[in-house]
Amino acid sequence: MNSQSSLMFQIQPSSGTPIYRQIIDQVSRLVISGFLKPGDELPSVRQAAGELEVNPMTISKAYSMLEAGGVLERMRGKGMIVASGQDSSKDIRKRLEIIRPILEEAVTQAGQLALPKESIMELLSELLEEKNE
Numbered sequence: 001m002n003s004q005s006s007l008m009f010q011i012q013p014s015s016g017t018p019i020y021r022q023i024i025d026q027v028s029r030l031v032i033s034g035f036l037k038p039g040d041e042l043p044s045v046r047q048a049a050g051e052l053e054v055n056p057m058t059i060s061k062a063y064s065m066l067e068a069g070g071v072l073e074r075m076r077g078k079g080m081i082v083a084s085g086q087d088s089s090k091d092i093r094k095r096l097e098i099i100r101p102i103l104e105e106a107v108t109q110a111g112q113l114a115l116p117k118e119s120i121m122e123l124l125s126e127l128l129e130e131k132n133e
Contacts (some may be wrong), residue, residue: 023062039086
């Protein structure tokens with residue numbers, strides 16, 4: 001992975017989810033999707049912290065937890081890389097199960113706001129288009 005990789009992290013400081021958890025979840029999803037492959041390098045703690053404007057200890061905590069979980073491994077002189085033996089899942093059902101809780105929460109909130117299904121589907125389509133541009 002190249003040095004621009006931390007740009008793929010989408011940190012939302014105002015979210016109720018701690019930043020280190022956001023990083024853990026995003027790296028895990030990128031590995032499962034096959035976007036990150038075994039041996040790919042992650043940005044250094046210093047580089048990621050600088051680009052994301054967060055405390056380096058936050059990045060270090062996320063990387064350490066990913067290492068403890070077997071997702072990443074520390075390579076001397078290289079930093080953190082995706083651990084060998086990581087299986088990217090080409091199985092769409094497995095990847096859909098990962099995103100299901102997020103979509104369920106969005107559906108619940110849409111219902112509480114009494115938003116019509118058509119409007120929600122249209123918004124989702126627009127957001128998907130924006131991300132794919």
